[in-house]
Amino acid sequence: MSNGRIPDEVIEAVLKHHDIVDVVGKYVHLSKQGHYMKGLCPFHSEKTPSFTVTPEKQIYYCYGCHAGGNAIHFVMEIEGFSFGEAVRQMAEEAGIPIGWEQPSAQMTQQQAEQSVLYQAYELSAKWYHHILKNMAQGRDAMNYLRSRGFTDKWIDFFQIGFAPPMWDRLAAFLEKRQFSLPLMDKGGLVTARTEGGGYYDKFRDRIIFPITDFKGRVIAFAGRAMGDAQPKYLNSPETMLFNKSRSLYNFHHARPNIRKQQSVVLFEGYVDVIKAWGAGVNNGVATMGTALTEEHANLIRKNAEQAIVCYDGDSAGQAAAFKSIPILQKANMHVKIAMMPPGIDPDEFIAAYGGDRFQHEIIDGAVPAVKFKLLYARKNFNLADSANWPQYINTAVKLIAELETPVEREHYISELAAEFRYSPESIRQQLNEERQIFLKKSHDKGQSRDNLDNSWNNVMDKKRGTGKTPTLLRAYQNAETQLLCAMMHDREVAEYVEERLGDQFNVEAHAALAAYLYAFYAQGNDPDASRYLASLQDERLERAASSILMMTMHDAVNSQVIDDYIREIKKYPQQKAIEQKREEMVRAEKSGDFLLAAQIASEIITLEKQLKLS
The missing domain is CATH 1.10.860.10 (DNAb Helicase; Chain A)
Incomplete structure (x- = not known):
């Protein structure tokens, strides 16, 4: 039986070489209990060990979150790999030949092009970084970064660079090193001229932030203008290496900390991520100039249980934070919102008040999603006029009705009653009615779902x-x-x-x-x-x-x-x-x-x- 394009004998050799106790033991402290090994589950938070490894059967299973499988599945889950990626890594570690059955000519060409593009992006990132650090052309950009609080330590760590203002310096640099410019165009590094032939650089006169995949390989760039040039940020186009809807800036660096803390901080911008990292927030990532997607949320959920959304304090940032809540909750994440002061972004807050205050007031002080929704809803009502109180309370009660636990619902009932001088009983009665409506809607949605989301089931x-x-x-x-x-x-x-x-x-x-x-x-x-x-x-x-x-x-x-x-x-x-x-x-x-x-x-x-x- 073949699993995709990977022969059974390769899978068997990988499983035979990698004892599951050794594989899991790299990530989980295991203690022997009879025929089993037990430890704290790495896939969800727990205080009492429910994660069990059975050496005899070479499998693991968590009685808490029900994660289970063999050594390959564990590596898939813990590293976020596909099945093929997990087998490939484990095979390479064991010195097992990884020549699956021969791919098609088209796939061979695509793999060859990807390999060349990885090399080109890595070389381009070093070239941009060299210009920023060592060339006269990068002096203004370096001064600008230092004026914004960037130290050499973080400039080097994040490999920040500078694209000179000339039209084709990178194109000439890559061509001189035998890179095919048509392929570089396909990969988003240069652009073909519409007239006269030749190619020009995709990025010019911009500070360059390399974007990496989960393995740390450079797959794209974000270019920031220093002056008033528009757009302020210019990202690489989507290519065979780069997909904005599935990529997160700084994910490679932050991932170990995200897993350890079971929490991720979502920022809007690259500068916010870097400045927060310097302030000690080492589990921060950002989307690539696009709204948060379900793919982003699912990627995050594989690594953490909680998301803290830390977007800008202006109206656009708060609206984006509001829109992110259902996306993250759909991925079964616990969501909190960091309350930035109006009109201030994280970078500005850190520069003005320091990293410690940012950590304690903004990140640690993040509020639950429902609290943020209630605060966000207040903007639509003039609550200085008591005539508007009932309408706001109606809106608030509908939001509170969605909370799962009676304790949470009672907490917000008490807050509403105290603030607006209504009796808790009247609000509670209305809440019970809204709760029934909400449960009925949820039940109806559940009843209408087909069973087609089971990949083994093609028909209901x-x-x-x-x-x-x-x-x-x-x-x-x-x-x-x-x-x-x-x-x-x-x-x-x-x-x-x-x-x-x-x-x-x-x-x-x-x-x-x-x-x-x-x-x-x-x-x-x-x-x-x-x-x-x-x-x-x-x-x-x-x-x-x-x-x-x-x-x-x-x-x-x-x-x-x-x-x-x-x-x-x-x-x-x-x-x-x-x-x-x-x-x-x-x-x-x-x-x-x-x-x-x-x-x-x-x-x-x-x-x-x-x-x-x-």
């Missing part, structure tokens, strides 16, 4: 469950998990189940896991938890399989027990049909149609007899 299958397991499993769900556990540990059991049950699992995820397991054994593989997990193509399936693999195998699992499990699984659709018939009978009786009710009762008796015989 109404006969199967959602795969969400309640705390107490129903009989058929327990039978399915126990049966899958036995199948994962015993090839003969899996073959027996495939013949007698096939894909008739009631939980969608269980049916998918069984299908992958049948295919895994059909390839001649023996039971191997880590290799089986590597064959799965979906994060949720990996987590579900890891959870099942952590179950303790019962010693009494024999052919009779397996048959009992199969029987229980097959019974559930019949039991469900009987339940539905009983509901239909009750409705018929309530409507006065006793003839139909009697007919349905007869059908129920027939179904119950069939169930007893099965």
Whole structure:
């Protein structure tokens, strides 16, 4: 079985070479507890260890956040890699040849072009930096940066440079070093002239901020004008290396600190990030001159649980902060907003008041998202006039109604009642009404969602469950998990189940896991938890399989027990049909149609007899 373009033998060699205890141990302090190793989960905050590594099975699983998988999956999660990137890095570390099956000619050309562009960007960044630090052409830019509080230490650390005002200095520099200018045009470093032929530099007379990917490779530039030239910031165009919607400035440097603190600070500008870094805020990143996207939020969520939005204090910055809240919350992040003084940006605040005050007052003093929304909403009301109070309270109550916990809702009720001299009971009554409306809307949205977000499910299958397991499993769900556990540990059991049950699992995820397991054994593989997990193509399936693999195998699992499990699984659709018939009978009786009710009762008796015989 092949995982994308990576041969199974490469995956097997990687997993065989990298013991999961050694891989996880680089990031997590593990303590031995019987057959397991335990530690604090690196993927969510916890005080009591729930992260478990099983050396025998070469898998990990967190009972808190349900993250799970093998060594490759762990590297994917901890480093934010794709499957291929994780395998490639682990293979290189082990000295395993990484020549996957031959790519297409088109892919080979694209990979070759990317490799050249990485070299060109790295060389260009050093060239811009050299001009700023050592050439007369960069003197004014250097003086400007120092006047803004940039020290040589941070200029070197962030490799800030300067693009001279001449039209084609970089083009000539790259051409002299045998770089193809048409490719440099394609990669966003130069631009072809519309008349007369030749190329001119993309950036001229601008301070240059290199933009790197998560590995620290330069993939683009941001050029800042020193005077009144427009636009103030000019970014590289999107290329095969650079995508604005998925890139974050300073992410490479900040990522270890973001993971350690489980918090990221989002800025609007590159200068804000750098000045905040110098002030001790070493988990700050910025978007690339574009609004925050879902891709940004998902990237951040893989590394942190909390986002502090620290945008400019002007109306545009506050509006952008307001718009960022639902995007980050959709990614299941805890969101806070740093309250900048009106008209002041983070860079200006640090210059005026110092880094310590910025850290303690602005970052540490960030307010919860709902508090910011309430403050933001106040701007639409003249609250000096008490006649406008009810309208504002109506707006505020709708925002408070979205809070999950009663304690949070009660806190804001008390604040509103105290400020506007209303009784808490009246506000609470209105809140309860708005809460019901909000819950109904949320429920309706949930009910209308299809199951197509499961990558293993191409069509909606109404006969199967959602795969969400309640705390107490129903009989058929327990039978399915126990049966899958036995199948994962015993090839003969899996073959027996495939013949007698096939894909008739009631939980969608269980049916998918069984299908992958049948295919895994059909390839001649023996039971191997880590290799089986590597064959799965979906994060949720990996987590579900890891959870099942952590179950303790019962010693009494024999052919009779397996048959009992199969029987229980097959019974559930019949039991469900009987339940539905009983509901239909009750409705018929309530409507006065006793003839139909009697007919349905007869059908129920027939179904119950069939169930007893099965």
